[in-house]
Amino acid sequence: xxxxxxxxxxxxxxxxxxxxxxxxxxxxxxxxxxxxxxxxxxxxxxxxxxxxxxxxxxxxxxxxxxxxxxxxxxxxxxxxxxxxxxxxxxxxxxxxxxxxxxxxxxxxxxxxxxxxxxxxxxxxxxxxxxxxxxxxxxxxxxxxxxxxxxxxxxxxxxxxxxxxxxxxxxxxxxxxxxxxxxxxxxxxxxxxxxxxxxxxxxxxxxxxxxxxxxxxxxxxxxxxxxxxxxxxxxxxxxxxxxxxxxxxxxxxxxxxxxxxxxxxxxxxxxxxxxxxxxxxxxxxxxxxxxxxxxxxxxxxxxxxxxxxxxxxxxx
Amino acid sequence: xxxxxxxxxxxxxxxxxxxxxxxxxxxxxxxxxxxxxxxxxxxxxxxxxxxxxxxxxxxxxxxxxxxxxxxxxxxxxxxxxxxxxxxxxxxxxxxxxxxxxxxxxxxxxxxxxxxxxxxxxxxxxxxxxxxxxxxxxxxxxxxxxxxxxxxxxxxxxxxxxxxxxxxxxxxxxxxxxxxxxxxxxxxxxxx
Numbered sequence: 001x002x003x004x005x006x007x008x009x010x011x012x013x014x015x016x017x018x019x020x021x022x023x024x025x026x027x028x029x030x031x032x033x034x035x036x037x038x039x040x041x042x043x044x045x046x047x048x049x050x051x052x053x054x055x056x057x058x059x060x061x062x063x064x065x066x067x068x069x070x071x072x073x074x075x076x077x078x079x080x081x082x083x084x085x086x087x088x089x090x091x092x093x094x095x096x097x098x099x100x101x102x103x104x105x106x107x108x109x110x111x112x113x114x115x116x117x118x119x120x121x122x123x124x125x126x127x128x129x130x131x132x133x134x135x136x137x138x139x140x141x142x143x144x145x146x147x148x149x150x151x152x153x154x155x156x157x158x159x160x161x162x163x164x165x166x167x168x169x170x171x172x173x174x175x176x177x178x179x180x181x182x183x184x185x186x187x188x189x190x191x192x193x194x195x196x197x198x199x200x201x202x203x204x205x206x207x208x209x210x211x212x213x214x215x216x217x218x219x220x221x222x223x224x225x226x227x228x229x230x231x232x233x234x235x236x237x238x239x240x241x242x243x244x245x246x247x248x249x250x251x252x253x254x255x256x257x258x259x260x261x262x263x264x265x266x267x268x269x270x271x272x273x274x275x276x277x278x279x280x281x282x283x284x285x286x287x288x289x290x291x292x293x294x295x296x297x298x299x300x301x302x303x304x305x306x307x308x309x310x311x312x313x314x315x
Numbered sequence: 316x317x318x319x320x321x322x323x324x325x326x327x328x329x330x331x332x333x334x335x336x337x338x339x340x341x342x343x344x345x346x347x348x349x350x351x352x353x354x355x356x357x358x359x360x361x362x363x364x365x366x367x368x369x370x371x372x373x374x375x376x377x378x379x380x381x382x383x384x385x386x387x388x389x390x391x392x393x394x395x396x397x398x399x400x401x402x403x404x405x406x407x408x409x410x411x412x413x414x415x416x417x418x419x420x421x422x423x424x425x426x427x428x429x430x431x432x433x434x435x436x437x438x439x440x441x442x443x444x445x446x447x448x449x450x451x452x453x454x455x456x457x458x459x460x461x462x463x464x465x466x467x468x469x470x471x472x473x474x475x476x477x478x479x480x481x482x483x484x485x486x487x488x489x490x491x492x493x494x495x496x497x498x499x500x501x502x503x504x505x506x
Contacts (some may be wrong), residue, residue, distance in 0.1 A: 001337055127331050139324025139347075141365035168333070181465065267484040270330060271439050273417070308441045309415035 001169050004178040007037060021163060023122035024049045024115055026107065026148065027077060028191065029066030030166055032126030032245035034183050035071065035176045040124050041075045048124070049076045050081055052115050053107060056083025057193035058208055060215040069182060082110050090195060090246040096315035097145055099202070103192040104151015108158075109300075115158055123158040128167050130269045134311075143311065147191040168268035183243045187235050188269065188312075196315040200242045204279050208295055213238035213259045215290045221263065224281040233275040236263035239290070239303075247298030256298040259289055264312055272307040316343040317502060318358040321349070323375060325363035326441070330482040331392070334493050335360070342465050347376030347487040351384045358388045358500035359397025360484065363441070363480065365491070368394045370444055378402075386425040388473035388500045393442055396476030403474075405450030414440035420465045420479055422457045428466065428475060428495045429456065438479035440466070447479055452463055473499055 006081035025040060027033045027050035041048045050070055054063045062144055064080060070077040089102050111123055125148045136142030137149030146150050169188060185247040195202040197210045217238045221278070225232045247254035263283070268270035286300040318340050320331045328344060335342040337386045341490070345354075347361075361378050363469075379402045382389060386412040390401040397407040421436040438459075449455060459464035467476045475496065481489040482487045 001339075133326055133329055139322070139364060139368070140328075141324070166329075184341065203432070269329070270327060271416075271483045271485045273485065306416040308439075 002174065003173040004171070007175055008178060008216055011039050012043045014287070015040050015161065019044060019122050020048070020120070022118055022120040023124050023161065024051050024118065025124035025199070026111060026119045026126070026190070027052045027066075027070060028126075029062070029069055029183065030126070030183065030189055031176050031183050031186055032053055032128050032172055034069075034181050035172055036124055036126040036153065037075050038073065038181060039175075039178045040161070046076060047211045048077065049114070049118050052077065052110060053110050054078045054079060054081045054083055055103065055106075055193055055265035056204070056229070057086065057195040057202065058213055059189070059194065066137050072182065078114070080110055080114065082106065082170040086195075087202070087204060092201060096196060099315065100145045100192055101151050103195060105153045107151070107191070108153055108156050112158065120163050121159060124161045124163075126164055127171060128164050128169065131169065132165065138205070144315070147213065150161065161246070165300045168270070170267050174253070187194075187233075191241060192312055193209055194312055197237060198240045200240075204241055207236075209237060209257070209293060210240040210259075212226060212292060213240065213289050216292065217261055217263075217285055220281060220285045220288065221277070224278065229281060230275075231276050233263040234266040234269075234272065235312055236275070238262070245299050248297060249298060254295050254298040256293070256295050258298050258299045258301060259293075260301050260303050260314070261285055261310055262303040262312070262314070264307070266307070266312070269312060272312055274304045274306060280300060316358075316497070316501060317356045318360065318500060319356045320344045320360045320362055321347050321354065321376075321378060321381065321395070323347050323364035323368055323398075324391065327480055328362040331360050332364055334482050334490060335497075338490065339495060340497060345397065347378055349377065351377060351380045354381070354385060357504045358496065359385065359390070359467045360496075361391040361398065363393030363395060367444065370397065370399075370446050372401075372487065379414075382474065388496065388503055389472075389475070390496050391476040392480060393478060393483070394444075395442055396467070396478055397446055399474060399476045400446040400448075400450050403450035403453070403469075405446060405453065406448035407419070407444055408447045410445045411445060412460065413443045414459070414461055415456045416440065417485070418459050418461070418479065420455070420457050420459050424434060424454060424456050426454070426456050426468055427499055428468070428477075428492050430495060432488050432491060433502075437485070438481070439483040439488070440479050442478060446476065449492055473503060
């Protein structure tokens with residue numbers, strides 16, 4: 001069976017022997033990259049700089065929370081606001097693979113700029129098994145290009161260091177608990193962030209809608225779990241659909257967008273079942289979303305598809 | 316004991332490696348172009364692969380040669396299972412009803428792999444093709460409402476085929492099925 005303590009020792013040792021000089025780590029504040037930061041900083045100490053990129057697609061309050069968490073973790077870190085660049089690069093882009101590749105390349109360009117400033121030759125990433133499996137290559141079909149694998153530009157110069165490549169999320173969480181990482185149980189969140197929870201062009205306005213909807217889904221589900229009505233799902237979020245439908249809001253005809261709510265149970269993200277959420281919890285989510293969004297959203301649906309045939313995120 | 320996973324490009328190839336590792340055997344993933352002569356393992360798992368690969372001999376690399384030449388237990392999964400059937404004279408074709416995700420599998424003959432398991436259990440699937448006719452010398456071990464051959468076994472050689480995916484977390488008894496295959500490998504190794 002997987003032994004997290006041995007894994008930590010082996011990886012610290014391996015990093016020490018392989019990485020000679022300065023490195024930066026792509027830090028999102030999620031469990032994978034935070035575990036990676038903790039392991040690599042044991043090996044490299046001050047030679048490691050964690051770079052968090054605010055793409056403009058982050059969840060409500062996320063950038064501030066991650067900044068504080070990285071501070072408590074005790075690694076050198078910085079926050080780069082690159083949101084203008086990201087919105088400009090994604091103008092008019094609706095294809096999910098195009099979004100993922102543009103976002104993947106942008107990440108690398110930001111890291112390259114910071115690497116030049118700090119003199120780092122290595123880029124540490126918290127890549128885990130499903131990232132490279134689903135990105136495909138060779139005989140394996142591309143299900144979706146994960147930003148940190150299939151989205152990497154071919155001309156990138158930094159040397160990649162990926163200590164978690166063979167692990168799945170449940171194993172990463174075991175390592176996180178062994179390290180005492182505070183985000184050990186945080187739900188997975190994709191690197192392209194809210195940009196792939198908008199079925200269509202990610203604009204500041206559409207990101208605002210899905211950000212608020214995601215916050216409502218998280219709050220209501222966490223509240224219900226706190227009251228013992230349900231367990232916390234593996235992943236739970238909202239997706240903004242480009243489908244408009246007719247409604248009636250305040251005796252006035254409405255013609256607004258649709259939000260899909262998704263919550264799944266999984267162990268490793270390679271297969272998943274949709275979560276059996278109590279109806280009163282779904283109803284609270286629905287009412288709060290439509291009240292809050294006013295005429296922009298007048299319909300909420302719940303996704304009841306397992307993986308396969310669906311994937312967890314919609315894009 | 317060493318059991319290798321032959322990679323036919325499946326989404327769950329690495330999961331098969333993980334289950335074998337969790338069960339305490341020495342294991343690694345090898346490309347399906349590895350020459351049979353350089354394989355000295357005690358057992359082989361032929362992984363699944365991207366759509367249609369089970370019906371396309373070329374994409375299956377040396378899988379056919381492993382089945383012909385290696386005298387060790389072989390477990391074909393999904394595309395690996397379809398490849399085994401085709402290689403030994405059975406038939407495989409596009410599924411009239413493909414299965415994705417949750418499926419109820421019914422055990423017809425528990426044999427080695429399903430010993431002590433319930434008569435029906437939940438298994439996770441992901442296939443567009445399936446075995447439509449058993450090869451000569453094979454016995455049917457399990458089926459489902461929409462797929463006639465969910466599991467098969469050669470009557471004299473240690474060759475097993477599964478259409479469903481025992482390596483997936485959502486499949487019930489997956490670790491038990493892998494352990495049963497490892498028991499076959501262990502018994503054979505000790506001769």
